[in-house]
Amino acid sequence: MIMANNSNKNKCNVPHLRFPEFTEEWKKIRLDSFTERVMRKNKNNLSKLPLTISAQYGLVDQITFFNKVVASTDMSNYYLLKKGEFAYNKSYSSDYPWGAIKRLDNYEQGALSSLYICFAPKDNVETDFILQYFESPKWHKGVSEIAVEGARNHGLLNISVQDFFHTHHYMPKDKKEQAKIAKLLMFLDERIATQNKIIEDLKKLKSAIIEKLYSDIKGREYSYRQIFEIVNERNKQLEYLNILSASQEKGMVNREDLNLDIQFERSNINTYKIVKEGDYVIHLRSFQGGFAFSDKHGVCSPAYTILRPNDLLEFRYLSYYFTSQRFIKSLIVVTYGIRDGRSINVEEWLDMKTIIPSKERQHHIVETIRNIENKIENEEKYASCLSNQKQYLLHHLFI
Template sequence: MLNVYPTYKDSGIEWLGQIPTHWELTRISSVLTEVKDLNTSLRFSHPSQFKFGDIILKPDVNIEDVSSLSKCIIFRKDDILINGLNLNYDFVTQRIARANYTGIITSAYIAVRVRNNLSSKYVTYLFKALDSRKVFNGLGTGIRLTLTYKELKKYYILLPPQEEQRQIVAYLDYKSNKIDERICQRERELQTLSELKQAEIAAVVTRGLDPNVPMKESGIEWLGKIPAHWEVRKIKNCLQERSEKGYPNEPILCATQSRGVIPQDMYDNRVVVVNKDFDKLKLVKCGDFVISLRSFQGGIEYAYYQGIISAAYTILTPKDKRNSEYFKHLFKSHDFIQLLQTCVTGIREGQNINYAMLAKHFIPIPPIEEQQKIVLYIKNRLYVIDEYLSKLKAEINYLQEYKQRLISDVVTGKVDVRGVEIPNEE
């Protein structure tokens, strides 16, 4: 159980409240210097980027783009970088990072360097705490709420004594590493279980539930053998396109690869919001499929709701409505997703699924009664697996929130770690 400090004083900052009596509160401009060195001599040719609270080398960069590289700032090891862009949007990638090497990054970011024997690690932990509390959001200016050093330097920073800064860093390094180890362990379990789940679904939608049933060659390269009594049909003979428009009062839908086709207001991530020409959007009915504009983890998404969606999407409806639930699982199986990758146009992340190409391919069709049994088996099996997956995700979220709360409490003086012994695990 951690202790509190013996005496506190009012910080004068509403969100911060009381701070330890012996801590100082000073403007950022007095202890941090903005890094302004531009890469004009092009000594560095490979820029860096933010990724999950770290600074890493940026892949796929054209080093011949002299104009772009010359506008980058040169940061050095232990410099602190802040992504102050678009503060009105939440970044899951985090906005604060401490550099572990010397490199360059776009001058759109803020880079600061500590002085006066201030601990760079302590300031990083403090800024991460401020970021988690959305303190920086209130400092942004302009339509997009962008933070600049001009605004940042006016803010105040907490300064414990140097020895106390070192203890805080040592304590948080130790605790953060322990929490991160637990998170990584749970994420590995999550990944393994998710892969097993997908493998089991793929097995039953392409091989059936009876392991002893006679098999035959399907004649489909991506599929291999299937139960002898199953059929194979071209996709265009199983699905037909729907292009109905003129339903402006239906809810706006979005196609997601994690949750299928759902109403826009149910999706947490950023989407382009349609606010005009509703009568030109395509109608989607429950049980239809929407071909996503881009292919990553799939691309043919099942519609759980009726509504309207961009006319740029291809809408498919099963000719036999009884096939819809079976197709939902087949289209998310690993082998079928591999097939989708052969039916795309464009390059890299912009690859779009070409339905004209896909429609010519064959898929397995079990008897309808067997489809229903497969769907019921998957539903019951998934319930058990998803319950455990949900618990793993909840634990990961709890650990991440606990880590944020712990860092915030320590760097703002809500708890006293001066007397805590840090185990030496070298």
């Protein structure tokens, strides 16, 4: 693959990045030139599979996706979508500012609300090519011609079906070039999926190791009150300006890393509680194992409870135990309320007992788990590189 030579003004309709054997200019055509609208109705509820569009996972079975039983509905007025056909969701988000287009790949057919725009590719285009094209930022150019900020209403883009199919797009005249571009990007998709599976399996392994290591602990029994001190040190001198937030997976993290707007909190940051390296923070979802470990200094919401361990504990030792199912189940006896309103009674929890092994054994457990965490972090970095590579290609392989 080489960079396209765009110095020739008579040959401007070519992508920035291109396979060297293709030199012909791309053509500008309307969406209805290479797709046709699908409006077949799901008569007599021929398909009983209700579909929904997920920006991340594509066209999926909404019963499985939402993990709940969907009430029996007459879907005879829904569209009957078949494998290989596409659907456009006009709902916008930061990742899909002009809505998401997805292809039905995992089922032979399904029923989709007629609120969506459905279409099928014609024979003059490689379906995998347009699948990738609709993931690229380039297709926004065509849609943005007919959609403006003021047209947005209740999270939907105000785009008519006719205008949608009249949008203009560039694509290679040669289907071989379409196929080659699609093959490259599909291969990268497969590698990204494999990498994500590696990470998922490593996380499952980590959880299994945690459950095993903390299931057969030998040592001395202590109450949590003998291990922790509740501290309420306030940030009165504005010693810290970085606000920490509790994360189920990462412990205490800088709120800025979560891309949340924290400007409104600056005026009362002096009332926030100081969190020091090695502290544990009980946050609002404590009944789900919300005991977040902090490996950094900062401040957090006054609503959180800060626990500072004494020298009975090795650094980070209980952080893994607090994420285990064994520990979460133990919280039932000190948990009150219903659903997401539940919280634990901290004073009662402090009187609960736990076994603490020797410092040497604690260190061994921490190092064992840290090793697999480092492996996960390295695999996540590689996954990020693959994702960045995909985004780069999506940006430069299309016009």
